[in-house]
Amino acid sequence: MPDQAGPLRGWRRLTSSHQELVDDELAREAAVAGATPISELTMRQVAMVQGTLSMLTLNPRRESAWLEAELRDGTGAITLVWMGHRAIPGIRPGAKLLVRGCVADHDGQAAIFNPAYELIA
Numbered sequence: 001m002p003d004q005a006g007p008l009r010g011w012r013r014l015t016s017s018h019q020e021l022v023d024d025e026l027a028r029e030a031a032v033a034g035a036t037p038i039s040e041l042t043m044r045q046v047a048m049v050q051g052t053l054s055m056l057t058l059n060p061r062r063e064s065a066w067l068e069a070e071l072r073d074g075t076g077a078i079t080l081v082w083m084g085h086r087a088i089p090g091i092r093p094g095a096k097l098l099v100r101g102c103v104a105d106h107d108g109q110a111a112i113f114n115p116a117y118e119l120i121a
Helices: 007-015 018-032
Strands: 046-059 066-072 077-083 096-106 109-113 116-120
Touching: 018 046, 046 077, 077 096
Parallel strands: 077 109
Antiparallel strands: 046 066, 046 096, 066 077, 096 109, 096 116
């Protein structure tokens, strides 16, 4: 989103919803980190994305459980899947992550399986 300088910037902050302001900030932080916006990802692309985890789901299969997380960057969302894990220290809703991996299709949605990740303070 273009930087809105001057008196209109204050007006935008007054008329935007809280979620729009959060999304703008997440997108700005991801851009500063050099991450690809989630909205611009394509399948089979190796990508680096940054955002905040908004949801965790445990898929409790007997033989091979996996942990799924939704990462949002202000432009969209992607599912992160850690196969063979029921929990990972630091992976919780609200955590900020920088992740790297190959974008794949998972039930019709963009996903990265077993991503490399860094927790961001």
